[in-house]
Amino acid sequence: MTTSVSFPTGSIERLEGRALVMSGDDIDTDRIIPARFLKSISFEGLGEQVFADDRKELGGAHPFDRPEHRGAQILMANRNFGCGSSREHAPQALMRWGIRAIVAESYAEIFFGNCLALGIPCFTASHQVVLDLQQAASVDPMTEFLLEVATGQIQRTGPEPGPAWNLELPSGVRQMLLSGQWDATGQLVAHDDELRATAARLPYVNGFQVA
Amino acid sequence: MSTGTLYDKVWDLHRVAELPGGATQLFIGLHLIHEVTTPQAFDGLRDLGLSVRHPERTVATVDHIVPTTSQARPFADPLAEQMLATLERNCAEHGITLHGLGSGRQGIVHVIAPELGLTQPGMTVACGDSHTSTHGAFGAIAFGIGTSQVRDVLAAQSLALSKLKVRRIWVDGRLSAGVYAKDLVLHIIRTLGVKGGVGFAYEFAGPAIEALSMEERMTLCNMAIEGGARCGYVNPDATTFGYLKGRLAAPDGEAWERAVAWWSTLASGPDAHFDDEVRFDAATLAPTVTWGITPGQGIAVDETVPTLEQTEPNERPIAEEAYRYMDLKPGTPIAGLPVDVCFIGSCTNGRLSDLQAAALVAKGRHVAPGIKAFVVPGSEQVAAAAEAEGLDEVFKEAGFEWREPGCSMCLAMNPDRLEGRQISASSSNRNFKGRQGSASGRTLLMSPAMVAAAAVTGRVSDVRQLLAP
Numbered sequence: 001m002t003t004s005v006s007f008p009t010g011s012i013e014r015l016e017g018r019a020l021v022m023s024g025d026d027i028d029t030d031r032i033i034p035a036r037f038l039k040s041i042s043f044e045g046l047g048e049q050v051f052a053d054d055r056k057e058l059g060g061a062h063p064f065d066r067p068e069h070r071g072a073q074i075l076m077a078n079r080n081f082g083c084g085s086s087r088e089h090a091p092q093a094l095m096r097w098g099i100r101a102i103v104a105e106s107y108a109e110i111f112f113g114n115c116l117a118l119g120i121p122c123f124t125a126s127h128q129v130v131l132d133l134q135q136a137a138s139v140d141p142m143t144e145f146l147l148e149v150a151t152g153q154i155q156r157t158g159p160e161p162g163p164a165w166n167l168e169l170p171s172g173v174r175q176m177l178l179s180g181q182w183d184a185t186g187q188l189v190a191h192d193d194e195l196r197a198t199a200a201r202l203p204y205v206n207g208f209q210v211a
Numbered sequence: 212m213s214t215g216t217l218y219d220k221v222w223d224l225h226r227v228a229e230l231p232g233g234a235t236q237l238f239i240g241l242h243l244i245h246e247v248t249t250p251q252a253f254d255g256l257r258d259l260g261l262s263v264r265h266p267e268r269t270v271a272t273v274d275h276i277v278p279t280t281s282q283a284r285p286f287a288d289p290l291a292e293q294m295l296a297t298l299e300r301n302c303a304e305h306g307i308t309l310h311g312l313g314s315g316r317q318g319i320v321h322v323i324a325p326e327l328g329l330t331q332p333g334m335t336v337a338c339g340d341s342h343t344s345t346h347g348a349f350g351a352i353a354f355g356i357g358t359s360q361v362r363d364v365l366a367a368q369s370l371a372l373s374k375l376k377v378r379r380i381w382v383d384g385r386l387s388a389g390v391y392a393k394d395l396v397l398h399i400i401r402t403l404g405v406k407g408g409v410g411f412a413y414e415f416a417g418p419a420i421e422a423l424s425m426e427e428r429m430t431l432c433n434m435a436i437e438g439g440a441r442c443g444y445v446n447p448d449a450t451t452f453g454y455l456k457g458r459l460a461a462p463d464g465e466a467w468e469r470a471v472a473w474w475s476t477l478a479s480g481p482d483a484h485f486d487d488e489v490r491f492d493a494a495t496l497a498p499t500v501t502w503g504i505t506p507g508q509g510i511a512v513d514e515t516v517p518t519l520e521q522t523e524p525n526e527r528p529i530a531e532e533a534y535r536y537m538d539l540k541p542g543t544p545i546a547g548l549p550v551d552v553c554f555i556g557s558c559t560n561g562r563l564s565d566l567q568a569a570a571l572v573a574k575g576r577h578v579a580p581g582i583k584a585f586v587v588p589g590s591e592q593v594a595a596a597a598e599a600e601g602l603d604e605v606f607k608e609a610g611f612e613w614r615e616p617g618c619s620m621c622l623a624m625n626p627d628r629l630e631g632r633q634i635s636a637s638s639s640n641r642n643f644k645g646r647q648g649s650a651s652g653r654t655l656l657m658s659p660a661m662v663a664a665a666a667v668t669g670r671v672s673d674v675r676q677l678l679a680p
Contacts, residue, residue, distance in 0.1 A: 024528060024529065024532070025406075025525070025526075025528065025529055026405055026406070026505050026529055028505075028641075028643045030622075030641065030643040030644070030645060030646050031643065031644060031645065034645055034650070035622045035623060035624045035646075035648075036623070036624065036648070038247050038275075038624060039276060039288075039290040039291060039294065039624060040290065040294075041250035041251070041293060041294060041297045042250070042251060042254070043251055053644070053645045053650035056650065057650065079406060079525075080405065080406040080409065080439065083405060083406075083439065084341065084641060084643060085340075085341050085355075085622075086248070086339055086340055086341040086343075086355035086356060086357055087247075087248065087357070088248065088251075088339075088357035088358040088359060089358075091357075106406065106409060107409075108409065108439065109409060109410070109439075109441045110341055110354075110355050110356065110357060110441060113356070113357065113360065114357035114358075114359065114360075117357060117359035117360060118359065170233070170373070171233060172230075172232040172233025172234055172373070173232065175231065175232045175233065176231075176232035176234075179231070179232070181231065181232060183359070184230070184234070184363055184370075184371035185255075185259060185261075185362065185363050185366055185367065187230055187231070187236070187371065188236055188363055188366065188367035188369050188370070188371060189261065189366055189367045191227055191228045191236055191367075191369075192367075194227045194228045194236070195227050195238065195264075195367065195368060195369060198225065198226065198227045198238045199238060199368075201224070202224065202225070202238065202240065203333065203469075203470070203473045204240060204331055204333065204334060204470070205240070207462075207466055207469075208462060208466050208469035208470045208472075208473055209469070
C-alpha cells in the first residue's frame, strides 16, 4: 500500500509514529526493490513494490504487509542496511510506502546519502539499543514513538512514555535536517565562483599546466 | 585521519567549499550516466529550472536494459525502449555525448570510460551506479551515487560529501596460474566482510597489485563496494600510463608528457598515514567461489560450505539464511555442485582479458549437456577486439552463445535471467537473493575462467585442473 502522506520537505525536527522491524543484517537494495521494478522513468508506484519478492514469499506475513504496520513511519533494522546497489529507488520505495526515518546499527554509505537527499534521517544505535527498540516495537506494534532529531532521542509516547533511548546522527547531517538544507542542490549551485576556481587549478581541466 | 595518501591529495585538490552542515563540496571531474538512474535526475533539474553546468564533463551510454540478442530498435520491451528514448532525448537537449548502440563505443559504463581514455589518474569520477569504484583502478577517486546526487552533479558539477577513512590493503606475492583478480577480491571480502569497508576507501597496494594489468585492477576496484568500501583505488604507475597512452580522450603530444609528470606525483607517498592497514599474500590463494547470498560468503574451490561452528557468531543468522536459500548443507564440498546457467560478462569481468581467460578453458571442449552458457562482452570495443582474435568462434564452437554488449544477467534488467531455482555460475559481482532475475534463483560468483570450467563440466570445478598442461 502507499500512503497519501506528503513527502518530506523543509526542516525535519521530529517524527511521531509507529515502527516496524526488518530483522537481519545485510539487507540489500535488490531485496528492498528488485531490479525489474527499476524499469521506469519515474519513481511513482515504487511504494507498492518495496520488498516485493520477500513479501510474495511470505504471503502476507511480511512486516510491510501486516495490517498492524499500516501507516508505520519508523523502520528498525540491523547492520549494513541498504548494502549493494546505488539505486535511489530503494529509499524512494521505502519513502513512498510511508517510511520517514530509519534506526539501525549501521548502513551502507550510498544508501545513507540517498536517504538524506530525500529527507529521511538514518539514525544509528548500539546493538543493544536496536534490539531493545525492536523488542518494544514487536511486542506491541501499536506503540507510538517520538523521535527528536535535535537530541537524537527516541521514546515511547502515551500515558507511560518509558525511558528515552539515545540514537546517533553525524552532527552535519543533523544540522542539515534541522535547517531544512538536507537537499544540497541549492548550496552547491550557490558556490559557482568557487567551482570555477577549483576547475581552473585542476591539471586535467587546464591542459595539465601544473602550477 | 589519513594524510599523504592518493585519496587525501585528490580530495584536497577537488575541494570547492565547506558547506554549513559540515560536508565538503567536491568538484566532479567525470560524470558517467546511463539510462536507469538518470531520467528522474533530469526531471529534477527541470523542476528546479537549472541547466547542466558542464555538459562536456558528462558522458552517457546505455547498458543496463539493452537486450543482448537483438538490439534492433524499437526494443521488444516497451519500458526498455522508453528508458533509452528518454536518455537520448535528455542527452540531446543538454548537449551531452551519448555513446549509443552501434556507435562502436557503447558498452557497460565502467568498461567504456576506461577504454575511451576518459577515466584518468587524479580525477574524481561519479556515476549513478555503485560499481563506479571500478575507475579507482587508475588512481581516481570514483564512487557510486543516487539519483538526487546525479541531479546535483548535473546542476553543479559537484557533490556534498564527507571524507572517508583510508585502509591500505597490502598484497604480497603473486597470483598463481588459474587464480585471478576476481579470486583475490572475493578472498579479501571474505576475510574483511561485506561491512568491513563501510566508512573507508580501500587503497590496494603491494607487489601483487603492482603486477596486475589494468583490467585486473579494474576487477579488483569494481568489487571494493561489495566489501562495503564506497571507493577502492590503485596508485597510478607505468602500467596505468601504458594503458592510457593513445586512447581517444587521453592527452597527447606535450600534454601527455605533462600529464604523466603530474600523474606520477599522485601515489601515496612513503610518509603517507593510513587509518588502517591489512595484509594478504596472493601466493596462497586458490580459485574462490561464493556459496551463499552475500559476496562475503566465499570459499576456496577445494573447501566445503562452512558450518555454523566455523562461522563468526555475528554472521550465523545470514549463514543459516544462505543454507536455506541456496539449499546447501554445511560441510558440503563446493566443487562438484551442478549448475544450470553459466554467465560470462559484467562490469566486473566483461573485458577482453576476461574473455581470453575463459576462451582458453573453452577451446577444444564443449558446454556440458543441459547447460545454458553465454558470453556478453562488456562493450562494442571488447566485442570487436575479441572477434578480431577469433574468440567468438572459440566460444560458439564450444557451445556458448555469443551475445551483444550490456549488463545482461548481472542484474537481469533485460531479458537475460534465471528461471525458478536455477543455479548460475556467474562472473558478475552480486549473489544477492533474486539478483539474477528469478526471486528464487541462485548465484555462484567466480572468475570468468572458473565459469567456463563450470560450463564445460556442468558443475563447479577447479579451473587449474583444466589448465594443467
